[in-house]
Each structure stands twice: as structure tokens, then as C-alpha cells.
Amino acid sequence: MDDRNPEGQAVAFAGGKILAVGPHEEVKAAVGIGAKGIDLNGATVFPGFHDCHVHLMQHGLELRELRLGRSNDLESVLEAVVEKARQVPRGEWIRGNGLPLPLWKDRGLTAKVLDEIVPDQPVLLLSQDHHAAWVNTIALKMAGIDEHASNPSGGIFHRDKKGRLSGLLLEKAISVVTRVIPEPTQKQLHQIAHEAAQDLANHGITTAHHMAYEPSSYWRGIASAASDADFPVRVWACIPQQEIEAASAIGLATGQGSEQFSIGGAKFFADGALGPETAWMLEPYTGTKTKGMAVDTPAELAQRFPLALEAGLIPVTHAIGDAANRAVLDVISNLSPLLSNFKIPPRIEHAQHVHEADILRFSDLEVTASIQPIHLALDVKTVKAKLTDRVHRAYPIRSLLSAGGLIIFGSDTPIASPDLLAGFTAAVFRRGLRGEILGSTEAILPLEAARAYTVDAARSIGWDHCSGMIRAGFHADFTIFDRNPLKLDPATEIYGTIKSGRWTSKRATV
Structure with missing residues (x-):
């Protein structure tokens, strides 16, 4: 990424900073005897991405929640919710994420359906884009949302053809519910x-x-x-x-x-x-x-x-x-x-x-x-x-x-x-x-x-x-691929990640 020095064979770093980059012999000469070497076996090093x-x-929280992105039918979603309800203490929120709204808007996922499987624990399932959510009736009640509720500014409480709350929330309507969830x-x-x-x-x-x-x-x-x-x-x-x-x-x-x-x-x-x-x-x-x-x-x-x-x-x-x-x-x-x-x-x-x-x-x-x-x-x-x-x-x-x-x-x-x-x-x-x-x-x-x-x-x-280049004086932050990603080989994988000269993630074989 450095136009002045677009490629190199080796890079030296210490104290979290890059010392030198270039041909092997030049880099070795720059750091002197005693420097520890890491052979990446032909991997390609980029500046840290x-x-x-x-x-x-939210990313960390959702790593702990139900991941529903691969659920293709209503039955599998409901089974996952029931299983999660067995795992969490009674009264705690059951939370999930990852449902694509275009696929789920008309598939029967409603507050009534969620009530039938989990009537006494609040449920919140976020859409894949986080701009929609499905909740059950107890979640609506805890948030103070009833049939007389008006849509909040910038949000919508979705209603069915008879004008009743369906349990689908859009945009800022979601925050009306999430703000009552214990932090x-x-x-x-x-x-x-x-x-x-x-x-x-x-x-x-x-x-x-x-x-x-x-x-x-x-x-x-x-x-x-x-x-x-x-x-x-x-x-x-x-x-x-x-x-x-x-x-x-x-x-x-x-x-x-x-x-x-x-x-x-x-x-x-x-x-x-x-x-x-x-x-x-x-x-x-x-x-x-x-x-x-x-x-x-x-x-x-x-x-x-x-x-x-x-x-x-x-x-x-x-x-x-x-x-x-x-x-x-x-x-x-x-x-x-x-x-x-x-x-x-x-x-x-x-x-x-x-x-x-x-x-x-x-x-x-x-x-x-x-x-x-x-x-x-x-x-x-x-x-x-x-x-x-x-x-x-x-x-x-x-x-x-x-x-x-x-x-x-x-x-x-x-x-x-x-x-x-x-x-x-x-x-x-x-x-x-x-x-x-x-x-x-x-x-x-x-x-x-x-x-x-x-x-x-x-x-x-x-x-x-x-940041953003492999240049002397810059942070020793590197994203390492097992092969050159610019060649677009679909088998390319992340080989490891280094921040401030320390491995933050690496293959076991490195």
C-alpha cells in the first residue's frame, strides 16, 4: 500500500513499531545480530486491515445470542427459541438475531406465535439488518406498548389487517422495547x-x-x-x-x-x-x-x-x-x-x-x-x-x-x-x-x-x-494471508493477525 515501496521480502519491528522493510539482507542488516525471525512459509503480509x-x-453481545441467520423455516426458529428458553433463568430475556426481513415478514412469525411457545418470558428477535424485530406480548407489555400506542417518531409498531399489534417493530420502535432490557x-x-x-x-x-x-x-x-x-x-x-x-x-x-x-x-x-x-x-x-x-x-x-x-x-x-x-x-x-x-x-x-x-x-x-x-x-x-x-x-x-x-x-x-x-x-x-x-x-x-x-x-x-502502510515508523500492525489475496484465489485464508508487534490471532502451525 506504500507507493514509495510497494513490495518487500521482509519487515522488522520492535516496540510495536516498524523498523525496516525491504529485501531480506537489507532488513537483517538494519536490525543487527540477535533479532528473532519468523518464517511465514510464503504467506503474504499486508498492513493491518x-x-x-x-x-x-453489539457484535460481542450477539456472539452470545441465538444466531438465526441460517434458519429457513418457522419451525426451526421456534425450536431454537424454545431451546434457549430452557437455558436461561426464568424471567430473563430470550434474544436472537440474523433473520432476513424480506424472507420473514410474511412467514407467520408474530407475537401470538411466540406467545404459544414462550408465554412468560420476554422474547426479542432482531432482523439481519437490525432495522426490524419480532417480540412476544410480554415484551410489548414490559415496554408499555398496547393496542392504543402511537408509532414513535422514526419508527413503526406494525399491525395486522385488523389493526392489531403483530409483534413486528420497525426502526426506532425497536428502541422502545430494548430500553427496558436490563443492561x-x-x-x-x-x-x-x-x-x-x-x-x-x-x-x-x-x-x-x-x-x-x-x-x-x-x-x-x-x-x-x-x-x-x-x-x-x-x-x-x-x-x-x-x-x-x-x-x-x-x-x-x-x-x-x-x-x-x-x-x-x-x-x-x-x-x-x-x-x-x-x-x-x-x-x-x-x-x-x-x-x-x-x-x-x-x-x-x-x-x-x-x-x-x-x-x-x-x-x-x-x-x-x-x-x-x-x-x-x-x-x-x-x-x-x-x-x-x-x-x-x-x-x-x-x-x-x-x-x-x-x-x-x-x-x-x-x-x-x-x-x-x-x-x-x-x-x-x-x-x-x-x-x-x-x-x-x-x-x-x-x-x-x-x-x-x-x-x-x-x-x-x-x-x-x-x-x-x-x-x-x-x-x-x-x-x-x-x-x-x-x-x-x-x-x-x-x-x-x-x-x-x-x-x-x-x-x-x-x-x-x-497506519495503513508497512513503512518504518508506522504501527507494527499486519494482516497476514496464506497467499496473495490480490490474485483472488477462492481458497485464500487468514494466516494470522499482528497488532503492535504481537500476535492477536494465528494458526496453530505458525
Whole structure:
């Protein structure tokens, strides 16, 4: 990734920093006699990969929950819930995740059905994209939701054809339930954060960009755990936009902290997601009259972006639909004086569907497009079904790059797997799970994909002086593959991960 020195045979490091990189003999001469050698048996070493969009604590929590992503029928889901109910103490919440909403919206998963198998314990099952959830009646009652409840701002309590609550919650309606779930203790959160970070390291990740939307206690848990010397990843941690005033009161600002744990931006949500048709589109979804919805409305963004910037927090905004992306760009276009005080640009997270007229605006306004290619692999069928006449606007990675935009990649875990190689190949081949192609003209080159995880990822958070390249003086952070991933061999695997010169994950044979 270093244009000045793109390849080397060996790298030397000590004290967590890179000392030298280049031909074997030159590196050996630079470090002198007595240096310990590691033979990687022909493996390929890259700069440590960033995952530029993770929900760190939620990832750790969901490692402990029911994983329902591979459940193909209602019976298997209900069996898993019953089995989990046997395992948890009576009265505790039964939680699961991973159900794709397009497959499950009309499959009979309702509060009534859940009541029949678990009548006296609250149940919460999140959709794969976390923009929908299914709950039973006791969960609704604990949250104070009854048949007379009005939809919360930015959310929907779904009702059946007779107008009765179905148990399906959309967008901010989910938080009405989750806020009554007892939070883990700080000791538990500390351990959960370590488990999440270790799983990321096992996937080859050395730096995580945390996109906050959880309770503030979760953020404190991450801050505490990430400060441990043995924490497996570096963290750039965003703050929920609802906490701007609290962060400002104690002087928290983007870039503060260390290169182990650093304050990120203020996280906003301009819209929802494609699956539940809550991503905000310029035109209705195919065969419907709905255009989705704004979550943090344009008026709210126009009011709170300046508050964030004045507090020293760069805006980082979830926007999936083309209307949402345009709305965010419109607000940013009026904030040049405030943005000039920052060393890093504002970000749009996802940028999944962008109108042609807005492509150049990312570059012109210096807005980073933080994209999750693995979603492309999961979304091909949904995009073609719901946005039939504008498939060409989906995941416009090549167009954004060609226009001079800064593109970075992540996974959105636990919404999708933190599998680097799956995301990498999705960006290059644009292939769905069943082999179908989504807009081949928007494909990018393997080296461009690697840059989006490394040097460009580091630049997006102002760490281009210490991360993203294998260069003397930079962090000794490495993602190691058993073969060169740029050659796109489907058998490629993660060989190991090193952070600050220490193995955080490795094969037993290393």
C-alpha cells in the first residue's frame, strides 16, 4: 500500500513499531545480530486491515445470542427459541438475531406465535439488518406498548389487517422495547468487548471504526476495555448524536485519545434499511407507493450537524437510500466554514444507493463514502426486486472512485459477517450469494479494494501517519494471508493477525 515501496521480502519491528522493510539482507542488516525471525512459509503480509463500520459491543453481545441467520423455516426458529428458553433463568430475556426481513415478514412469525411457545418470558428477535424485530406480548407489555400506542417518531409498531399489534417493530420502535432490557454490568461489558475484539482479530482486523447506536454505558465499556494493553484491536469510537451535548460538556472531541482508543465522530441516522423498505428513496419502491422514511429528518440534521461541529465532533451519518444521501450532502454543503476546522472529512455510512447527480458531490464536498461490500453480496436479490428500474444506482463504488472520492470499506458487523475476504471479493466481482451479478460496471480492482481497507481507511480518520502502510515508523500492525489475496484465489485464508508487534490471532502451525 506504500507507493514509495510497494513490495518487500521482509519487515522488522520492535516496540510495536516498524523498523525496516525491504529485501531480506537489507532488513537483517538494519536490525543487527540477535533479532528473532519468523518464517511465514510464503504467506503474504499486508498492513493491518481496518473494518470501517462495526458495532463492537453489539457484535460481542450477539456472539452470545441465538444466531438465526441460517434458519429457513418457522419451525426451526421456534425450536431454537424454545431451546434457549430452557437455558436461561426464568424471567430473563430470550434474544436472537440474523433473520432476513424480506424472507420473514410474511412467514407467520408474530407475537401470538411466540406467545404459544414462550408465554412468560420476554422474547426479542432482531432482523439481519437490525432495522426490524419480532417480540412476544410480554415484551410489548414490559415496554408499555398496547393496542392504543402511537408509532414513535422514526419508527413503526406494525399491525395486522385488523389493526392489531403483530409483534413486528420497525426502526426506532425497536428502541422502545430494548430500553427496558436490563443492561449488562460494566464488568460484563468489559468482557463482552474483549470477546468481540478477539473475534475481529480472528478475521484479520487490527483497527475497528465503532459506529455507536447502543446505550452510553456500552460506549463506556468499550472505552474501558480498549484501553487495556492486550485489547486485540485499535478503536476509533463514534458517539451517538443524542449524546452531543453530554460529550461537549466534558470536552470530548474527534481525534482525542490515543492510537489505541480514539474519539470518533457523532453518529446520525438519515434513514432506515432496504429490507423493511425504510431506506429513504427519491422514487417509490417497485410496485409500492412508499419511498421509505427519514429517521433523523433533514431539519434535525440541519440543526444538529452544526452542534456536533461546534462541539468538535465530525458528523458520521447512516444513509442508504438516494434521497437520504442527497439530504445529507445538502446539509453538509452549507457547513464549509465549520468543516474547515477539521483535519478529517465528514462521512456517509453505507452510501448504498446514490443518484447520478450526487456522485461528484462526494468528492466536491470532501465527504468520505464508507461502504460495506459484503452487503452487496447479500442484497442483490432485494435490490433487483425492490428497485427494479434503478439497479444501476446500487453500490456505485467505481463511479465514486472515478469521481475522486475517498472510499473506505467495512462490514457492519454484526449486521453482516466481519469476513474480510467476503467483502473484498464482493467489491471486485459484485456477485450475490447465488452467483448473480449486480452492476458489473461498478466493479473495482483488487488493489483498490485493499486500499479501502488499509491506507485510505487510515486516511479517513487522520491516522495516515501511523497506519495503513508497512513503512518504518508506522504501527507494527499486519494482516497476514496464506497467499496473495490480490490474485483472488477462492481458497485464500487468514494466516494470522499482528497488532503492535504481537500476535492477536494465528494458526496453530505458525
